[in-house]
Amino acid sequence: SYVLTQPPSVSVAPGKTARITCGGNNIGSKSVHWYQQKPGQAPVLVIYYDSDRPSGIPERFSGSNSGNTATLTISRVEAGDEADYYCQVWDSSSDVVFGGGTKLTVL
């Protein structure tokens, strides 16, 4: 089965740039989606198909995907960005796969 690996935690100071990685075998050949989940809330889609943003998601959120690593980048981080972030792909042998999640802490 296909496995996605995320760092458990990432910390960043307000106004700086946060990068959250999602590793997988040849993940660059797949389409990656990213979700944000704040405590007590349902997940929200923030990036789809590697780098597209749904309406209502700030331009500060961007994504890239190449080789064995996909990356969610959050520029000019704000306190309100503190949340858990999950990557997700579809794999022909595993169907839907979620990464383990990364807790973003804004210092």
Place this chain on the structure above:
Amino acid sequence: EVQLVQSGAEVKKPGESLKISCKGSGYSFTSYWIGWVRQMPGKGLEWMGIIYPGDSDTRYSPSFQGQVTISADKSISTAYLQWSSLKASDTAMYYCAKAGTTVRDAFDIWGQGTMVTVSS
């Protein structure tokens, strides 16, 4: 407005059966896949399965195959997740989420979640 509204929280005993629901509105229910996702307390998201209400094509995660049943009633735009015999380890928040017209698409709309507590 596109939305998914899930049924309310449940408290059950081990061995009991349960069926929770997810009603879609604001879009063509039969044209988009709907997935179910488990989140155990303090843990990450786990994909359970996905259904295409148009023809009831259903796929399960190997981890949940045989443990749950996913179904849909397109006449009332509602998807279901059911258990025949609950275990304490089924205690979790369960989310339904709308995907696109293909299983590769992202889950763009999520339900509010249904908390299931299984305790004797």
